[in-house]
Amino acid sequence: MKNSRVRVRFAPSPTGPLHMGGVRTALYNYLFAKKHGGDFLLRIEDTDRSRFVQGAEKYIVDALGWCGISPDEGIGAEDKLTNGGKHHPYRQSERKDIYGPYVQTLIDSELAYLAFDTPNELSMVRERAMEAGNPNWQYNSITRTSMKNSLTLSKTDVEEKKKVGEPYVVRVKMPRNEEIKFHDEVRGWVSVNSMNVDDKVLLKSDGLPTYHLANVVDDRLMEITHVIRGEEWLPSAPLHVLLYDYFNWERPSFAHLPLLLRPDGNGKLSKRDGDKLGFPVFPLNWNNSETNETASGYKEAGFYAAGFVNMLAFLGWNPGTNQEVFSLDELISSFRLEKVSKAGARFDFDKARWFNQQHLRLRPKKDLLKEYLELLKKTSGHVPEKNWAKKSLDLFMDRAEFVKDIISESTYLFEDPKSYDNKVVEKKWNSDSPVFIKTLKSLFSQTNYTSESLENCFKKYLSSSSLSFGQVGPVLRLAVAGTTQGPSIFMVMELIGQESTERRIDSALMRLQ
RNA sequence: GGCCCGUUCGUCUAGCGGUUUAGGACAUCUCCCUUUCACGGAGAAGAUCACGGGUUCGAAUCCCGUACGGGUCACCA
Structure with missing residues (x-):
């Protein structure tokens, strides 16, 4: 088997949605296969009819598809090969x-x-x-x-x-x-x-x-060269090995992966953990048809498949260099089974978010803009002009881990402030404030509503009235955005325009008296 | 409980007998940038490498034991 083409398989049973640990096992199989120019197959092990769950198989295929690790052969590869491949069927119940x-x-x-x-x-x-x-x-x-x-x-x-x-x-x-x-x-x-x-x-x-039995016979028949699976199989590996010997078959290579542990370290991550731990355990949303409950998935939570996959790859594997941000292709070329660690890895959601942030920044501008516009339309119904949207994206993407962060951070671009940050009101708003913004409003109206000229105008006003930025800036920001947080207020004003800015100043004057 | 596997900063990890005052990342904290928030930059703190024995001139790295953790013990996968 040393000289034959590398063939690996991911063989889940359709007893429910695949959780992230399963995805990682599939991922390592996929990376290993691609690294060696081999095949990654998906086989469904549904020999226990009592545990069969409707929709689970489709979920598995969809989840792998989302991650970009679709099988070359077997279930889910029917569009590439007739019947999924020459070793069909790939569902064990059909191989009875x-x-x-x-x-x-x-x-x-x-x-x-x-x-x-x-x-x-x-x-x-x-x-x-x-x-x-x-x-x-x-x-x-x-x-x-x-x-x-x-x-x-x-x-x-x-x-x-x-x-x-x-x-x-x-x-x-x-x-x-x-x-x-x-x-x-x-x-x-x-x-x-x-x-x-x-x-x-x-x-x-x-x-x-x-x-x-099925696993050994099928692996043999399907010419599997490397069995890469979770550590929970280690205790029964001797039996499998013995079976190969009994049949007089050459044994494949075995690799037992460390488990994904709960963040608290108490046991392995399991499907039942659902959202209880404060983060999704599934790649995609899963609707339990019996309880009618939905367990959340990474995709719907706003993760990029690339970020999710990158994060999973690093839970138990490390290239040995300082590089941590990898594309799928980079993972493939760097992956080595020898670099997989032996001990179980505790999952850390903070790190998962960080990986997503890194991938968000790697996104082509065009794609990011498209995603931003789509989500914006979906969540608030706003459909801004493209060039305008480009500017707002530039303004807010630095502070985002997810596209949805850009939306939530920039709501005041689309809506007048409903309320004003109390802390800032108490600290910065005083009897002089109305005069400041009233004056600014009229000064601004005599200049171009571009961030540059607005800022120049603002600075001129400060020096001519011997005022400090600290006295006036926060007040202006409060009136226009309702909060003191965010990017340059002059950029914001440029984006929302004169009419909107003046309306907001008037409104603030009325409401903050 | 039996068997198997594991054990380096809070977390993920680098390290595969001497180049290590144990490196990086996340999280935490400080400073700079920004009179905001983030981003970015600089830095700090954080691991006597689970513990105890060996082997060796020399051990986080090899061996043995102990402890702890995990997995597994179905006509489930």
Whole structure:
């Protein structure tokens, strides 16, 4: 497999929306594939029909699409390749019939066996073990000798049971005492004694394979060269590795990624955290059709896909240089599995916002202007003239992390102040103030309403009346904008124009008397 | 609890035996710019590299133990 084309896969189960941890796993897979000129496939692992959630698969495809990490093959790649690719179907429920023969070869070579124990019987055994002080009963090389399976039952009994249709599962036969070793691309050598891994179910009684079997068989069939997945799979990796050996297949490379942790450090980030933690955990909004609640997504929160992806990439990976702001293409060329860290990473929303700010500044002016105008229209209905909008964008974008910040910071460009900042009123507004702005209003009316001449005019007034900027500036700003914050007041006046400025001054004179 | 994985500033991390008075970024604070707010610039504070033993002339870097954290123990993925 050393010389073959790199092929990786992201294989989520459609049990709900994909959360940011899942997106990161997909991202690392994608980056690795693209870095090596390989393929990134999306396979849906829907062998557990009881946990199937309507709309989840579409959500996964949409979310990856938004991030710009669309699959080259499989689900979501139907527009690129017929049926998603030559290894179709890519939905495990549709591959149901593929697994049988593989299970049979294992049974034939006595590496797997049939087990007739009912779920009820099993839970009773577990319960009894629990009472006896064993909290972790396992179906393994020792206990299987006293269970109802094809190893303990006679051949005719087994045939009889099969004939009458008694449900059974197929379990893998784990060796009694063997070191199972494999090399992990991020952790180095990992070794587990087979004693500690149980006789996992390979084929369920409903005829569908479990993840363990399906994942190994499909990865083989789909020619996957590198299995890159979350650390939660590390404990079952020895089983998967053993399965490759049992089938006599060359093992793919494995890489187990560190988990995304909650900001408080207590456990991994999970779907259930929803918005409880004060930030979205999903890439896109997700409507839960049962509860009719919406969990918020990064896209709708105003994040750029590029910023979101950049931020995710740095949660557990670092190029080893001081560069932090990366485009997708830059991530691809810099990505190396060896630079993935081993420890879990706590998510930090502040840093996420910072990444977005960086990407906002990287945006082509044209695109940013378009986004600004669109959001402006959507939120307030204002449709300003393009050149005018360009100026206001220039004025306000420095202080924004998101496009929506530009809108909220610049509302007074569109609407006369509804109220005046109380602190400034108390501090700066006095009996002289009305005279100042009344005079300014008439002086301004005799000049061009451009920031330059307005400012000149203002300064002339200051020197001729021996006034300081501090006495008059804030008062003017208060009257025009209602607040003391923001960019140059002369630029603001230029943008809102003479009529509006004079109206605001008059209004302030009335309301602040 | 068993097994597995991990542990460098509050957070993400650089570091892969000597170039380290442990570097960067976010957050925090100070100053400058702006008589505003941000942006920007300069700077400060912040990590005895979890702890204890080794190995070595020399360890954040290698080994062992302990502690702590996380993951996982289903006919779920």
